[in-house]
Amino acid sequence: MAVAPGVPVPRTPWKAVVGGSIGNMVEWYDWFAYASFATYFAAAFFPDGNATAQLLNTAGIFAVGFFMRPVGGWLLGRYADRKGRKAALALTVTLMSVSALLIAVAPTYAQVGYFGAVVLLVARMLQGLSVGGEYAASATYLTEASHPRRRGFSSSFQYVSMTIGQLIGLGLLMVLQRTLSDDALHSWGWRVPFVVGAAGAAVVFYIRRGLLETEAYEEESGEGRRGTIRLLLEHKREFALVMALTMGGTVAYYTYTTYLTKKLSVPQVDV
Secondary structure, X not given: OOOOOOOOOOOOHHXXXXXXXXXXXXXXXXXXXXXXXXXXXXXXXXXXXXXXXHHHHHHHHHHHHHHHHHHHHHHHHHHHHHXXXXXXXXXXXXXXXXXXXXXXXXXXXXXXXXXXXXXXHHHHHXXXXXXXXXXXXXXXXXXXXXXXXXXXXXXOHHHHHHHHHHHXXXXXXXXXXXXXXXXXXXXXXXHXXXXXXXXXXXXXXXXXXXXXXXXXXXXXXXXXXXXXXXXXXXXXXXXHHHHHHHHHHHHHHHHHHHHHHHHHHOOOOOO
16 A cells, blocks of 8 residues: 655554553553442441442542543653653553552551551552553554554544453453352452453553554654643643533543442442
């Protein structure tokens, strides 16, 4: 297939798509695993009493991750511009592996009081940084590493892999609900998905080490770049419009993917 003069041709487009997508899948699996299993570990980190209060406290920590996502997008986006897309993708999956491992080994309230909740909070903040950086870095990598005539198709795998990651998390939840007792799930079974997530992120880190840097980045790495704040100020209307559209879609998305799954999977808990 002929390529327009001056347009860089990707070296291994399908390897890039797989490397970028599978990491994105694991990242979002870990992100949604927290929401899917929150009803089982909420009581582990907060005092006995009102189950709804325990779940709301856990949901509050879940919300902290959303405040960290734009911070992660900005920080790791700048890192990707300076060190390369490959380096940024390796860093995001490392952060996710560490955060999943922290949740998997976090001590309970009965063992150390509120320190366990602090560990959960730190892990969730790392998840927010990781997902924020992953979303931007993987979209950029998939676009730059793909064939010039298939960039829309290749970058679509970012959203596909995100949804697959959530479905895998829900699938694991159903398997554990079928194979473990309710007591076992509340006692230790909720840690299983985070162990799986940490191991999966470690595997993805190994895969991403073998990725090639995009030619687009290598050609532009020496050029000057305008700062993020300056760009936002220059495009205030577009920034506000995109943010408003994203907020509307996000609220609807998490209503049926997060709230309803809790209501349907554990109907006895009033959320």
